[in-house]
Amino acid sequence: MQKILLTIDKVSTYTGQAFSWLILSLTLLITYEVFARYALDAPHAWAFDLMLQMYGILFMMAGAYTLAKKGHVRGDVLYGFLPVRVQAASDLILFLAFFLPGVVALIWAGYIYAGESWAIWEKSSITADGPPIYHFKTFIPIAGAFVFVQGIVEIIRCVRCLKDNKWPSRGEDVEEVDVEKLKEMVHVKDEDIAKLDEFVTHEKGSGK
Secondary structure (H helix, E strand, O other), rough: OOOHHHHHHHHHHHHOOOOOOOHHHHHHHHHHHHHHOOOOOOOOOOOHHHHHHHHHHHHHHHHHHHHHHOOOOOOOOOOOOOOOHHHHHHHHHHHHHHHHHHHHHHHHHHHHHHHHHHOOOOEEOOOOOOOOOOHHHHHHHHHHHHHHHHHHOOOOHHHHHHHHHHOOOOOOHHHHOOOHHHHOOOOOOOOHHHHHHHHHHHHHHHHH
């Protein structure tokens, strides 16, 4: 079971990381559009629509990733002081009462919404002759499905925590550098760092 949970964690993580490249694409597009508008006096009517779509896809497809990393907003001020089993029980109640109905509704409504958009080959109405948006709306049920699957994983974790009185492990992502471990790997001691600091300070003071 733990292997399955970690595998789904990895899928959510890789999906979030893959779509995070939209940040770079969005940055380049905005830079190009600003240059085209003010330097070339040749703005593009489709640029604003495309920016909105890219940001929307990024926002939606990062949902499962954020849930896998416990990154969604919560009241940690009180939650962190609760016993582990109480945390798991409260999470389980909230997942069952609010999360599942909300995400199921999102998937169902998003499916209908996207289907209607494809049926009429919908285009954006923000600008004249706007770009197509039916492909963009397709991401609504897809993102909802990813969040739903990750939510099931979190529910299983809550149940296991209630049983074992400890949270199961989850997939790791970006970690902070462990300075002590890094010093061990490169065989550097605190005394060496202190000597280097003294040498640099001396060199600066002597003007070299």
